[in-house]
Amino acid sequence: MGFLGILLMIIFVVSALLLILIILVQEEGGDGLGGIFGGGGASQVGNRSGNILTRITSILATLFLVSSLGLAWVNRTPDGGDVEAAARRLEAQRGDSVEWWVLDEESAPAESE
Numbered sequence: 433m434g435f436l437g438i439l440l441m442i443i444f445v446v447s448a449l450l451l452i453l454i455i456l457v458q459e460e461g462g463d464g465l466g467g468i469f470g471g472g473g474a475s476q477v478g479n480r481s482g483n484i485l486t487r488i489t490s491i492l493a494t495l496f497l498v499s500s501l502g503l504a505w506v507n508r509t510p511d512g513g514d515v516e517a518a519a520r521r522l523e524a525q526r527g528d529s530v531e532w533w534v535l536d537e538e539s540a541p542a543e544s545e
Contacts, residue, residue: 437506444499451492458485 434506437503440499440502440506443495444503447492447496447499451489451496454485454489454492458489
């Protein structure tokens with residue numbers, strides 16, 4: 433993991449911790465699940481203005497998601513790094529067409545009765 437990976441990991445961890453703290457500090461603004469099913473909320477339908485904590489939460493959540501996608505992109509495996517490619521290389525080394533996922537009769541564990 434190069435410099436970019438380490439930087440993304442630091443941003444990821446710091447944004448996750450700050451996001452947890454900011455969410456815990458916020459007051460419960462709505463009625464919870466009761467407001468979903470027709471309960472009268474304190475805010476109007478078109479009211480989209482939030483306080484500073486909701487804006488910080490939105491920014492931190494965006495930063496968290498972008499850094500997690502960046503980490504996934506930086507740490508992706510190469511094209512030849514999958515199990516199927518390894519099995520094909522093993523088959524090419526052995527020189528015969530053997531189904532590698534099937535156990536041989538000799539190598540199968542003995543069944544206890």
